[in-house]
Amino acid sequence: MHKLAAFIFRRDLRLEDNTGLLKALKESEKVACCFFLDPKVRDSKYFSANAFQFMAESLIELNSELKKRKSRLFVFKETPEAAIKRLAKTGVGAVYVNTDYTPYSIRRDKGIKEACDTAGIYFDSSFDYLLTEPEKVRTGQGTPYKVFTPFYNKAKLVEIEVPKKNSFTNYLGKDIDGALECEKIEFIKNKELYVHGGRKNCLGILSGLKKFEKYASEKDIPALEGTTGLSAHNKFGTCSIREVYYAIRSQLGECELLRQLYWRDFFTYVAYHFPYVFGKPLHDKEMRWQYDSSHLEAWEKGQTGFPIVDAGMRELNATGFMHNRVRMVVASFLTKDLHIDWRDGERYFASKLVDYDPSVNNGNWQWAAGCGVDTKFRIFNPWTQQERFDPEAIYIKRWIPELRKSEPEVIHNIHAEPVRGYAKPIIEHDKERR
Incomplete structure (x- = not known):
């Protein structure tokens, strides 16, 4: 049992059915809920102000939920390694996260683990973001799939865990030096944003899935509101992918919308097993481009x-x-x-x-x-x-x-x-x- 642990939120901005968070709460006397806001993220040519707004809205709601539990979200505007050093000085003895799979995420988490090792902090990473673990779905020859249909036929046989409730109350109640208030996160507000962040908004979508009974026939008609708006919530994990899976299955059964969740899994799976796709094609084909x-x-x-x-x-x-x-x-x-x-x-x-x-x-x-x-x-x-x-x-x-x-x-x-x-x-x- 750890005296004080930290859970680092990333693509899992919720308290319910959060694998790594639940593990931290179970194995620790107190848990500090943290978010690392690396300043370098905004400098990327792939930075999306719209996605950042959705994330910030989700963090603000998450913080309000933690305040109901007499705690708060501790935001550190610095590199993950610097934040780990700061947490070590406050007496944190364990750090918990959920596993992510892009090359950037793998490098980031390698740095976090090394910082934890240097500080003598226990590090734990849990499977949470996907329906199927990338290492556990393989061809008969033991190689990764490159085609969706055989991947899907194999992946859909994997039993999906039932979502778990969070009844824990052992969140850290005192402040941590250097932690920002969640409301201090600056972002550009797009008043026309298609979908807004926060678990409440996601639950609202999940409660009304019946209206997408004709999804298969209406999803290609852009004039209709035929798409759910779940994709951003799935990206930032305001509801777990398991909650989404069971909500779809219970209201719509085995359907095209459920299949779309496996496309998300598959693209993540491909990028994990073949990380060169970030910059190069999966299949090297002769393609001549004309830049105008x-x-x-x-x-x-x-x-x-x-x-x-x-x-x-x-x-x-x-x-x-x-x-x-x-x-x-x-x-x-x-x-x-x-x-x-x-x-x-x-x-x-x-x-x-x-x-x-x-x-x-x-x-x-x-x-x-x-x-x-x-x-x-x-x-x-x-x-x-x-x-x-x-x-x-x-x-x-x-x-x-x-x-x-x-x-x-x-x-x-x-x-x-x-x-x-x-x-x-x-x-x-x-x-x-x-």
Whole structure:
């Protein structure tokens, strides 16, 4: 039994069904709940202010829950190694975390463990973030999977633990020198943010999953509210992935939405076993890119002259979110029509998405480019895609005010007859797709 332990929150911003936290509370007399805000994070070209806002909102709510338990969240605005040294001086004898799987996270946790070893602090890392442990799902030959369907067929056989309640009360009640108040975390507030942080918001989504009974048939229609908004909550763990899994299964049964959770697992699994995907394709294919800064800028700003593409990019820029069907279209357009490197798209999405998850974002972009877990060379025709999935141009008009007075048939034929005030197509799809 440790006299004083620290639990470090990262992608698990909740008290309930938190594996590492529950273990710390069980094995210690007192537990200090901590969050390390490394200043270097904001300097990354992949930093998303929208994701940071969601995280900050979740931390503020988490802090209020801890205050109800006569404690607080101890925020340290310094490197993890410096924070560990500070905790050691306060008498912390054990540090608990939940395991993360990106190369950055593995390096970070290696540094935390080394700092703990130097200070004589016990270090413990628990499996918590995924439905299946990456090391435990293998092919018959013992190698990692590179294709989703066989992975899914194997992974779905693994029994998912039932969520655990947290009835512990042994949280640290006194202050720690150098710890910031949670409310002191500075972030840019986006009033148009698609989804806001905090466990209460996640529980609200989970309680209303019945309205997604038609998810399989409606998930491709961008004009509908056919997506759950759970992705950001899954990224930051405001509810555990087990809570999400059982909420979906109990209300909707074995369904497409449940399968999507395994896609999240799979992309994390691939990035863990093949970390070179952060920077290089999973499958090395001959792909020639044409960097045109004016084309990239037009794509980023939603001024390509292709309505479905521009609507998606404007939605992303405003809200930090883009409908999944539209994500596929804009990614295909960047890589197959503009012939711009998928890594440029990956970086831009990372800087905007409220649900930015490095492994998932990387996996989706490689899938779109045809060099990832599925090497099939797909080209999404933006004209047929918008006519099929947004026939009345409801979604397009929502995000492109220049076209709100235009009839759907005009919008779907805009490549032949431009609309005054709206950008002309920057390329010819039929020519570039060859």
